[in-house]
Amino acid sequence: MRPDVSRWLRRRTFSAATWCAAELAEAKSARGSTVSVVLPALDEEPTVGTIVGTIRRALVEEAPLVDEVVVVDSGSVDRTAAVAAEAGATVVDTATVLSAHGRVPGKGEALWKGLHATSGDLVVFVDADLVGFDPQFVVGLLGPLLTDPAIGYVKALYDRPLHTPEGIVPSGGGRVTELLARPLLNAWWPELAGFVQPLSGEYAGRRELLERVPFVSGYGVEFGLLVDLAGLAGVDALAQVDVGTRRHSHQSDAALGRMAGQILSTAIARRPGAGRPSSELLQFLRTADGVEAVSWDVGVSERPPMRTVRAAAGEPGPLS
Numbered sequence: 001m002r003p004d005v006s007r008w009l010r011r012r013t014f015s016a017a018t019w020c021a022a023e024l025a026e027a028k029s030a031r032g033s034t035v036s037v038v039l040p041a042l043d044e045e046p047t048v049g050t051i052v053g054t055i056r057r058a059l060v061e062e063a064p065l066v067d068e069v070v071v072v073d074s075g076s077v078d079r080t081a082a083v084a085a086e087a088g089a090t091v092v093d094t095a096t097v098l099s100a101h102g103r104v105p106g107k108g109e110a111l112w113k114g115l116h117a118t119s120g121d122l123v124v125f126v127d128a129d130l131v132g133f134d135p136q137f138v139v140g141l142l143g144p145l146l147t148d149p150a151i152g153y154v155k156a157l158y159d160r161p162l163h164t165p166e167g168i169v170p171s172g173g174g175r176v177t178e179l180l181a182r183p184l185l186n187a188w189w190p191e192l193a194g195f196v197q198p199l200s201g202e203y204a205g206r207r208e209l210l211e212r213v214p215f216v217s218g219y220g221v222e223f224g225l226l227v228d229l230a231g232l233a234g235v236d237a238l239a240q241v242d243v244g245t246r247r248h249s250h251q252s253d254a255a256l257g258r259m260a261g262q263i264l265s266t267a268i269a270r271r272p273g274a275g276r277p278s279s280e281l282l283q284f285l286r287t288a289d290g291v292e293a294v295s296w297d298v299g300v301s302e303r304p305p306m307r308t309v310r311a312a313a314g315e316p317g318p319l320s
């Protein structure tokens, strides 16, 4: 193992159990900081309300650690928005936030617009499809940020059981992580090889950093943020926190193939000289008389750093 990665792992890997909400609420108050939680949601009616309610009870009412909870609706056709609002979240829609910039599909768009729709100095991102969500996820992500000014971005690490019709595969989750993201990082960004869950959907960062990097529109957003923030602030400004086990609703292998296409596009765009990859991904279906090729566009766009958007609109930047 590279000595720098070994050292990073020792210095920048934490356990969520190190902190409790009450002590971090005091640390936040002493620093005069504020905390926003952003949940990107596309048709997450079954789970979003429980997650929002759990955050509000534990981290707003019982311990004033979180100052706002915002659900960013990506155009859901179910009752995601209503359920989130009933649970106490502020709900915004990707169609109306920064509407002058239009709306492109994908998770990264929701996160980018969630960044604009919130004001916290620290921003926590949590997927809205988690099952058995534990508020200690948020506490653990905020721990390093509220206790070490040298740390600017923290990703969750966890076990990821894969729920299948045949039962639970204890560590079968994170399929795109294991088959694409981890090999890519080790090949082209080996200094980031210490991240156990480079694609984890739960992470937190300082707004002053998050507003200085682009947000990839689709599922490349986590990969893009990790590489771009490391380039901006240095690997030592990044950390990871062990929060235990994460369960969520799983997509099909075919859907994850398209996710992988977006992540590959994101990675190649960050390798000067690698050329512009084709945005087409062909997948195949078995038909009665053979196979059918299905063409997908896995090209991604990039939303510019929020700092440039605010400057263009004459808005003040984040207090920092």
Ligand SMILES: O=c1ccn([C@@H]2O[C@H](COP(=O)(O)OP(=O)(O)O)[C@@H](O)[C@H]2O)c(=O)[nH]1
Pocket (backbone or CB within 6 Å): 039, 040, 041, 042, 043, 044, 072, 073, 074, 105, 106, 107, 110, 126, 127, 128, 129, 201, 248, 249, 250, 251
């Ligand atoms: O266009 C999209 C795609 C996903 N999501 C949300 O982003 C999170 C992670 O997406 P997903 O569960 O599809 O990814 P996975 O966890 O399966 O990799 C979930 O809260 C989704 O509802 C979103 O807001 N807009």
Ligand SMILES: O=C(O)[C@@H](COP(=O)(O)O)O[C@H]1O[C@H](CO)[C@@H](O)[C@H](O)[C@H]1O
Pocket (backbone or CB within 6 Å): 107, 127, 160, 162, 172, 173, 174, 175, 176, 177, 178, 199, 200, 201, 202, 219, 220, 221, 222, 223, 249, 250, 251, 256, 259
């Ligand atoms: O880590 C992964 O391989 C993928 C798929 O996870 P599963 O195989 O469904 O457990 O899930 C993550 O990747 C997405 C792209 O970065 C993130 O947006 C998701 O939040 C995250 O769950």
